[in-house]
Amino acid sequence: MTYSPSAAPLIQLRDVHKHYGDYHALRGIDLEIKKGEFFSLLGPSGCGKTTLLRTIAGFEAPSSGSLTIDGRDMAGVAANHRPTNMVFQSYAIFPHLSVAENVGFGLRRDPRSKAEKARAVAESLEMVGLGGYGARAAHALSGGQRQRVALARALILKPKVLLLDEPLSALDKKMRETMQVELIKLQRNVGITFILVTHDQEEALIMSDRIAVMFEGNIAQMADPETMYRRPNSRRVAEFIGKMNLLPATAAMERNRIVVDVAGLGRGAIEPDQAPSGVQPGATTVGIRPETLSILFPGETTDRRLAAGTVDEVVYFGDMTYYDVRIPGVEQPLTISMKNLIGRPVLDVGAVTQVVWDERSLVVLSR
Amino acid sequence: MGILDTSPRVRAAALVAPPFLYALALLAFPLIAIIVISFWTQSGLALNRVFTLENYREIFSSPIYVWGNANRWGVLPLSLFVSATVTLVTVVLAYPIAYFVSFVVAPERKALWLFLITIPFWTSYLIRVFLWKVILGFNGVVNTGLQSLGVIEEPLSVLLYNLNSVIITLSHAYAVFAILPIYVALEKIDRSLLEASQDLGESRFSTFLRVTLPLSVPGIVGAVLIVFIPTIGDYVTPELMLGSGGRLMSNVIQTQFLQLNNWPLGAALSIITMLAVGIVSLVFILLNRRWLRGRA
Ligand SMILES: Nc1ncnc2c1ncn2[C@@H]1O[C@H](COP(=O)(O)OP(=O)(O)OP(=O)(O)O)[C@@H](O)[C@H]1O
Ligand SMILES: [Mg+2]
Numbered sequence: 001m002t003y004s005p006s007a008a009p010l011i012q013l014r015d016v017h018k019h020y021g022d023y024h025a026l027r028g029i030d031l032e033i034k035k036g037e038f039f040s041l042l043g044p045s046g047c048g049k050t051t052l053l054r055t056i057a058g059f060e061a062p063s064s065g066s067l068t069i070d071g072r073d074m075a076g077v078a079a080n081h082r083p084t085n086m087v088f089q090s091y092a093i094f095p096h097l098s099v100a101e102n103v104g105f106g107l108r109r110d111p112r113s114k115a116e117k118a119r120a121v122a123e124s125l126e127m128v129g130l131g132g133y134g135a136r137a138a139h140a141l142s143g144g145q146r147q148r149v150a151l152a153r154a155l156i157l158k159p160k161v162l163l164l165d166e167p168l169s170a171l172d173k174k175m176r177e178t179m180q181v182e183l184i185k186l187q188r189n190v191g192i193t194f195i196l197v198t199h200d201q202e203e204a205l206i207m208s209d210r211i212a213v214m215f216e217g218n219i220a221q222m223a224d225p226e227t228m229y230r231r232p233n234s235r236r237v238a239e240f241i242g243k244m245n246l247l248p249a250t251a252a253m254e255r256n257r258i259v260v261d262v263a264g265l266g267r268g269a270i271e272p273d274q275a276p277s278g279v280q281p282g283a284t285t286v287g288i289r290p291e292t293l294s295i296l297f298p299g300e301t302t303d304r305r306l307a308a309g310t311v312d313e314v315v316y317f318g319d320m321t322y323y324d325v326r327i328p329g330v331e332q333p334l335t336i337s338m339k340n341l342i343g344r345p346v347l348d349v350g351a352v353t354q355v356v357w358d359e360r361s362l363v364v365l366s367r
Numbered sequence: 368m369g370i371l372d373t374s375p376r377v378r379a380a381a382l383v384a385p386p387f388l389y390a391l392a393l394l395a396f397p398l399i400a401i402i403v404i405s406f407w408t409q410s411g412l413a414l415n416r417v418f419t420l421e422n423y424r425e426i427f428s429s430p431i432y433v434w435g436n437a438n439r440w441g442v443l444p445l446s447l448f449v450s451a452t453v454t455l456v457t458v459v460l461a462y463p464i465a466y467f468v469s470f471v472v473a474p475e476r477k478a479l480w481l482f483l484i485t486i487p488f489w490t491s492y493l494i495r496v497f498l499w500k501v502i503l504g505f506n507g508v509v510n511t512g513l514q515s516l517g518v519i520e521e522p523l524s525v526l527l528y529n530l531n532s533v534i535i536t537l538s539h540a541y542a543v544f545a546i547l548p549i550y551v552a553l554e555k556i557d558r559s560l561l562e563a564s565q566d567l568g569e570s571r572f573s574t575f576l577r578v579t580l581p582l583s584v585p586g587i588v589g590a591v592l593i594v595f596i597p598t599i600g601d602y603v604t605p606e607l608m609l610g611s612g613g614r615l616m617s618n619v620i621q622t623q624f625l626q627l628n629n630w631p632l633g634a635a636l637s638i639i640t641m642l643a644v645g646i647v648s649l650v651f652i653l654l655n656r657r658w659l660r661g662r663a
Contacts, residue, residue, distance in 0.1 A: 059562055079565045092563035096581045105577075106567035157567065 010035040010160060010193050011056065016065035018051055018217075025051045026062070027217035033161075033195065033210075038187050040196045040204040043214035044240070049197040050089075052214070053163050056195065058082045070160055085154035086163040089170075091146045093138045099125070100134030103152045124156040125149075127186070144175045151183075155190060164196045168203065180206055201241045205229060213237050233276040234367040235285060244287045245334050251284045251364065260364060262286050264330035265307050268359025275364035285365045290337040292361030295323060296354035297344055304356050309334070311351045321346050325355055405634035414630065422635035432619070432636065446616035447643060449530055450599040453537040457594045458587060460538065461545035465586070466579075468546075469553035481550070485543055492540060496607050499536045503527045528610040536604050541597070545590035552586025553579070588655040592648055599644050616640050 009032035018026035025048045033039045041049045054060045056067065058079035067074045069083060085106075094102050104121045112120070125131055128148035133141075141149065147167055154162055167183075168176045184207055187194050198204050204211045205225040212222040221228065221237045232238035235246060249262045254269075258279055261267045296302060312333045313324035321340055324333040334355060338344065347353060373381075405422055408415045426432045435441035440448070468480045487495065502508045503526040510522040525531060556579060564574040602617035609615070614622070616636070623633030 057566060059565075078570075079562070080568045080570055084566075086563070086566045088559050088563060090557065090559050092557065092559040094560060094563070094578060096578075105564070106569075108573075109568065153567065 009033060010037075010070055011195075012066075012068045013056075014066045016052075016055065016062045016067060018048070018055060018060060019063045025217050026055070029065070029217075029219060031212065031219065031222070033193060035160075035193055036191050038184070038194045038196070038207060038209045040198055040208040040211045041214060042198055042201060042204040042211050042240075045199060047214045048217040049199070049214055050165055051217075053086070053165055053195065053197050056161070057084050057086045057163050083160040084163055085157055085159040085161075087147070087150045087154055087165065087167045089165040089167070091150040091167075093141070093146050093149055095139050097138055098134065099130065099136045099138055099141070099149055102138050102149055103134075103156055105153060106157045120156060124152040127155070127189075128152045129182070143170050144179065147171070147179065151186070155186075155192070158190075159192060161193045161195060164194060166197055166199070169198070169200070176203075183207065205241070213240060230289075231273065231276045231363055232287070232365070235287070235365045236367075238287045238363070238365055243290050243335055245290065245293070246332070246365070247286050247288065247330060247334075249284050249286045249364070250282065251279050252281050258364075260284070260286055260359075260362065262362065264327035264334075265355075265357055266305060268305070268362060270359055270362055270364065274360075274362055275366065277365065277367045279364050279366055287363045287365050288334070288357065288361055290322065290335045292358065293334060293336040294356045295325070295336055295338055295347070296356055302356050304358055307355045307357065309353060309355050311347050311349055311353060314347060314349055316346060323347065325353065327355065401634045401637055404631055405638050407631045409629045409631050412628070422632050423639075425632065426635055426639060432639070442614060442616050442619050443639065443643060446599055446640070447647070449533060449537075449605075449615060450595050453534050453541070453598045454591055454595045456534060456538045457541050457545045458549075458590050461542055461590060462549055462583075462587070464542075465546045465549035465553055469550055481547075484546060487539070488543055493603060495540060496536055496604055499532065499539070500527065500607065503532050503535065527608065530609075532608040533605050533615070536608055537598050537601060540604070541594045544593045548589035548593060549583060549586040552583040552589070556582045585655060588651055591651055595651075596644055596648060599640065 011031070011033040013029050013031040016026055016029040016031075017024070029052060041052060043049050051060060055062055056069075058074065058077060058081075061075075074082060094105065097105070100118070100121050103124055104117055107117050107120070110117060122131070122134060125134055128151050130145060130148050130152065133145070138146075138149065147170075150167070164183075168179050171179060180203060183194075196204070196207060205228070208225055210222065210224055211228050213220045213228070215236060221233045223231070228237070229241055232241060232244070238244040238246070247262050247264065249260045251258060251260050253259075257269045258272065258275060259267055259269050296306065307327050309325040309327040311323055312326045313322075315322040319340060321338050323336045323338065325336055326333045336355065340346070404414070406418050406420070408417070408419055408421055427434075430436045431442060433441045433443050435444065439445075464484070468477060468484075472480050490498075500507070504510070505522050505524070505527065507526070509526060510519070513519045514522065560578055560582070561574055564578045565571070569577060600617055602621060605615040605618055606621075609618075620633050620636050620640070623629045623636060
């Protein structure tokens, strides 16, 4: 991987705001993206992801704040003079041109000879798996092929930054998964910084070196995928990324350790990194991921902590089963995901069971 | 019982029948009559119904209609030239207007702008021609205006009673018919294509040349046809604007039919004109096809 956390920032945003009339679309974005990084902007619809991407591309001017790319201030620099290229959500393939003409569109000012440019176009098409498609009319392509043409068209210019606005959202699930893997490989091969906008948390987790989660024009958390998943810094981020059980709890400091008393489960001591947003003594909320809980099946034993409950709901996924287990004293049932290993039965609704939990998987969410 | 109980095909035929008969009576029948008459001859007040190519022979052997001579053009080429010029002027002037409405005007104002553009068409065509006469005439608005400003001393005679006035009047008369198809073509262009072009390094102007203009070609071709075809048959404007001097094809045909009472020659001239317009239009349609082939 070309990305290393110590590299100098390629893109730097300082307190960037964007107003559309009365609407405050970006509310003070601070962001540093490093060279060679695969960075994702993740957030619900309307949170300002596209606006932020278009600001970097040069299609929107920030109302205030600064943007530098590769050390150069981008204020007043038009989109056609920025070292960025964009893959549009609609792909924006020119319908009046062939595939090769589309891919070669940005090479007009390139000093190379016609033959060299044609070779570059062919290579670029080869790279995205469309070798030999050059003469096709662009409108006769499938969604996935269009997306690759859009990619080839941007990558042939060797931009410093490639901006991708939900490039996979129009594809079906199979195609999307294939393209995700291909995009990651491609990014590692070309070493270009990718900024991907997505509202699919799974996609962001799979593909990125780092993720920024946005809500209402703010970045709520910026972290690598694992930290983002295991140590979300707020309830909102926790619930946006994957499934998180939220339980009321009371926190206390005991001999320099943080101890939380979780409703329905019991007391447990936690490490400071399990409270990314800090912790105050008193009432708080803790989160537990469904896969860090388990059900004690008949015949199994454990030396971990247990809590008794009854099965409220069973959702069978084939490889996994999701159980909702109701614990006395807790209003919301706990969601638990279990691998369907050999010999493990699928429990029925109403079954009385034991829930296994571990204080190491708790995360305190004081916000 | 009623028409609604019959088969879909019969129902469709019944629904289409009235307009079909109407079109037949007003379009096909006169056309066939013109074609037939063009092969007859006039003898005195009656028509001689013996099939002959005499009229066509006369058209192609006389210098008046097609070939012209050293001093003046034939009427047909002159008419084609005037129509082509009118078309060129109209489309070139209409494009920026259509572009402005499509790209500059805020979406919620577009309907209002299109509405404003049609306002001149609330007055009758004839009145608009007369208005241009007033504007361009010897003592008209332009001449008196320029005289009072001291720009000219004698009234300009180039304005009225020559082809310039015909071209000005027709260009104005057909402006909307050129603006609308171009506007529609421009509206259909996905705006993200323009951003993509800029993103790929093109300035706004080169984006216009490489993306906007080529994608608006269907609208331009539509505008060209819509302006070119009717202007060549336009009779009123040349009649009023040319005075007694010049004659365009429509006036010549009118003279044959109504003044010289030579229907067969008038009919043959009509056929020749229609063929010329048909050929020019076909060329444009084929160009458009070629352009659009394999392009959505
Ligand atoms: N040109 C504009 N004029 C006015 N408001 C705008 C404009 N563009 C975006 N907005 C508003 O800014 C907010 C953020 O828009 P943006 O397109 O960045 O959202 P997004 O996060 O990309 O959402 P999605 O996932 O639906 O694409 C939205 O509420 C939108 O209505
Ligand atoms: Mg968006």
